[in-house]
Amino acid sequence: MKNKEESYHAFEILYWCGIHIGEPLALTVEDFDFEKKTLRINKSYQHIKGKDVITTPKTRKSNRVLTLPDFLSDEMQDYISRLPYLKVDDRIFTITKSGLHHEIDRGCRETGVKRIRIHDLRHSHVSMLIEMGFSAVDIANRVGHESVKVTYRYAHMFPNKDLMIAKKLNISRNGEKDEQEEPGSERTFEK
Template sequence: MAIYTGFNILFWCGLRVGELLALEIKDIDFENETLNINKSYQRLNKEDVITEPKTPKSKKIIEMPSQLITVLKDYLKTLYKPKPSTRLIPHTKYIFEHTMKKYSKIAEVKKIRIHDLRHSHASLLIHLGVNPLLLQEDWDMKRLKQP
């Protein structure tokens, strides 16, 4: 369920995989239907490292669509006594890459990179009428309405 939830967050919110993997339960605000992006996860020398996001603009508050809110609520019910500081998706980038490769092969479609889900999200926003120049200049999802 964690991988399914992670792929949903990547697509619906346009996060980098490091931003996804650094999310903690306290970063979810169901009342305001937002995610707080303020850190990034890396695996360095076999250790989990939480760092500042890639760029200053990477710190943002992202609006979540109702589909994602449902997925997150269902997923949180499966966790055993989570604390606010519990990492939401306790995996590494490798798990997502392996899963993408596995299911692309099963579906007999070309495998895409995990980062390509960020591009899919941008395409969704353009389809919904968001100005592409706004996306290029400022990836601030707080101002971009999602379905």
């Protein structure tokens, strides 16, 4: 994807932020705060009856501010700095949803990678956050799920904590040191 810079950066935002397809297509320069390394999501791009339309996001919770990883903040700042014609309220990504679909088709064809839906990049982001150990509440807040119940659709992916619970109970009962605790933070419990 890197040989088409606009679509590459749109896919970077989609994957690393876990946002809906219309949200990056509505982004303007004003949505980025590179000092705080944040991205404001407060609108979505639609193409309705031949016209570009900017709408509110899908749900109330979809209005949010995301903290960007350093590398993505740097990439986007560099990319935007190389768009001299861009006005503050212009869309950064002028590609359309169908253009992104074409680009994912092209990228998959060229690499031999199985094609996924663009929305599946959002699912991949959620799956990655689960694997990293973040809670359903934290993930729901980041991706703008209206309810944590939506995030629990991924419940099968959340790690089983039963073994960890048993280990902690052993430590509690036997006064053993938790191997994951910092040195000097030993805790013992009296009966």
